[in-house]
Each structure stands twice: as C-alpha cells, then as structure tokens.
Amino acid sequence: FIVRPFLEPVPSLPGLYTSIGFSVFALITTLYLVPALGPTFKTKLSGRDLLKVYTDPIPESLGLVCASVYILALILFIPFAFSDSLTMKSMQTPEGIVVTEFPHSRLAVYLSSLLSLLIATILGFLDDIFDIRWRHKLPIPIIASIPLLMVYFAEGGNTHIVVPLPLRFLFGSLVNLGPLYYLYMSLLSTFATNSINILAGINGSEVSQALIIAISVILNDLLYLPWPIGFHLPVHLLGSKAEVEFGGVWSAGMAYGSKELVERHLFSLYFMLPLVAVCSGFMYHNWYPARVFPGDTLCYVTGMAFAVVGIQAHFSKTLLLFFLPQIFNFVLSCPQLFGLVPCPRHRVPRFDGNTNLLHPSKALFMKPPSSLTSSVLRILAILKLVDLTTHPSTGVILETTNLTILNFFLVRLGPMNEKRLVQVLMCSQIAGSILAFTVRYGLSGLVYDG
Ligand code: UD1
C-alpha cells in the first residue's frame, strides 16, 4: 500500500482565521482591563471572599468587563462573518425585482444571538446590583431566548427527535415534539445560565466551568469542519486498481459534505472562540487567591452563549452532555431550591482559618423536617451524597450538609484547600466532557442507527 496524502479543495474559511485574531485581541484586552477597572468597580460593587482569613473587599461583577469585551468582539466581527457574501452581485428576476443573494437568515441568527447575549448581560448585572429573587430571575432567560426561538422557527427549524431503537416499537422512528421542542429550548437557556451560577463560590469555579464547556464545544465543532488533509489509499482488488479516499479527514466522517452543517458549526466557533479568550483572560485574575469576582454577569452571559450555540447550531442535546456536573449539582440542589430543605443565602463550603481547609457546610433544621424531607435526605445519605447529623435518641435529622457538588466532593474526599477543590471541580468537568464525547460518538450507535 502506498499512502498518498492530498490537499483537498475545501471551502476557504477566512472567517475562522479572523475570529481567531479577534479572540487574541479579546484575550489581551480582558487581561489588561480586568485589573485596570477593578478599583473602579470596587468603589461600587465589592464582596468579601468568604473562604479567606482576610476581610478586604474584592471587586465584584468584573464579568461585566468580560461580557463587554466579548460582545464588542462579536459585533466588530459581523462584517467578517459575512465577508464571502459582501461581494455578491444583485440579480434581476423575470418580474423585474432586484434581489441579492445575501444570506439574510444567517444574519438574523447572528443578530438574534447577540440580542440574547445582551439581555443576559443586563440581567446578570441587575442581579449583581439588586440581588434579584429566584422566582423573578428564573423566567428572564426564557424571555431572553424568544428572539432565538423565533429565528429558529423562521428557519424552518426541526422539532423532531429521533427515537432510540428500543422505543421505536412504541413511537416509530421520529417524533414531532412541536411546541414542546420550543419549550425545551427555552428551558435550556434558563438552565444553562442558572446552573453555572449555583455551582459557584470558590475562586475560579464559575469561569473554569465556562472555559471547559466552551473548549468542549469547540472540539465538537472542529469535528464538523472540512479539514484540508486527507489520504488516497491505492488498493489492488482482484487485479484491478482502485483508490480509496480517506479524506476531508475523518471530519467526524459523518458530517463532511454538508455545507449547512459546516456553516452551523462555524457559527458556533465564531461565538465560542472569543468566549474562551475572555474566560482565559479573566481566569488569570480570578484564580486562587482571587483578585476579582465574576459576579452573576459572567455566569449569565456564558450560560446564554452556550444556549445560543446549542440552539442555533442545532446540537442542544450534545451541549447538555457537556453540562454533566451542572446537571448533577442542579438535581442534588433541588430539595434546597424547591424549599424541602432550608437554603441558606450562601451554600459555599465552611472555611477553617486555622488549617486553611474547606469542610462541608451545613443547613440547620429549626423544626423537625417533614417525613418527605427526611426520606429524601436519608436516600441521599445512603447514596453517600450528604452527611446527616441526627438526634442521638430520636433519630430526627438536625442538620444536613448543603446539597451542592462542592460539598459532595468534600463529604467524599475529605477536607481540602480551596485551590485543590477548584482543581477537583475542573477535573470532574473535563471527565464529564470526555464521557460526553464517548456517549455522543461512541455509544449513541447502540441506541440510534447511523
Ligand atoms: C449562588 C449560590 C450560593 C453561593 C453563591 C456564591 C445557590 C442557590 N446559590 O448564589 O449558595 O454561596 O452563588 O457565589 O446555590 N464569593 C466568594 N468566593 C468566590 C466567589 C464568590 O467568597 O470565589 C462570594 C463573595 O462574597 C461574593 C458572593 O459570593 O460577593 C457572590 O454571591 P452571588 O453570586 O451574589 O450569589 P448567588 O449567585 O445569589
């Protein structure tokens, strides 16, 4: 066998290189602006680092700087995202109407995404200033997703789901969810924004989650690009010579050739590359011991960016797989979020200033818990997700460790310092992404055909 590499004529991707350039600009700007604006923020917005011995205020809500740089980069990038269409000529239809071939629907997708990001930024910043109540802030991302959903509809967006093989005898191979699919997508936006915000409170936690999810999305997008390198493998079959082409890379093998698919994943890359840049720049300053806090603004804008690409580039189910730690944290948090178990204002781990170690923090029952609450907590304790303190004689639950993934790590792995805990969180996020890729590209063949 002779392997002959070849360079394929692929669609040129100038937009992608420009996007990388803008991302470098966004990284440098964030690295510079965050410490430069920190003192200005500190006079208006600051918070005490709950897990330190010192009490000096730390500038809060610097996620606003990230969001601004991010959105600015995306706005400046608009002409480049459509550079291939700028030179398009107008045509006259037989009826005499002048039309241009400009991809208006792609522009609508881009602009509606920007609008949703802007609403998320405003919501996050308002939350930082006014501490908005949960029942008010949950529906706002749903409203912010309306422009996305409308554009999805206008594009003739698909609302079918492919039924896994074992369930096909019941539902057939495709089910049209119709309006339920829109409900699912709007809930995705509120989940993505809030789930990052409730996995927070230790230095670097919010931004590191966003960074790892964004890198995972980028890796997934890259699988769908038409790579320029491939291989011709000449084979001799029964005396006749044939050439087998392994090309445009294994380009997720599945995807190569579909222009629309490439365009969707390019769109996702345009939104994810500058996000990785601003998150990396911010993480440098937010890393233990943090010099700045992200505030809710960073959680909301990053969460909305994920919802935007998941919806607009049509990979919301794959995206959810990248949120495994957040899903775990949300499900575990439900008894506290929905009032079964008392939920203190801060559920961050407890800091021991003498040893510099973090311990699981606890929620205290002022009155004996209901039988439902007790049953839920006892099941969680059997699953080793929480530690309970019970009355020595009556067995009534007096205290439970707070229901967060951070406290769960401390219950299972023992006390550790803040930096180690954020590293454990990052490892779980990376492990989640590896599992996500395995499920998406390895195991999905078991339940889906093709
Ligand atoms: C969410 C969590 C809350 C957690 C808080 C920490 C739920 C329902 N809410 O609330 O349990 O305590 O995030 O962000 O799960 N802080 C630090 N170190 C950090 C980051 C933040 O000490 O690395 C503290 C600072 O005092 C900062 C404050 O957390 O001022 C910010 O809290 P905020 O984002 O307003 O809390 P919520 O998002 O409402």
Ligand code: MG
């Ligand atoms: Mg917050």
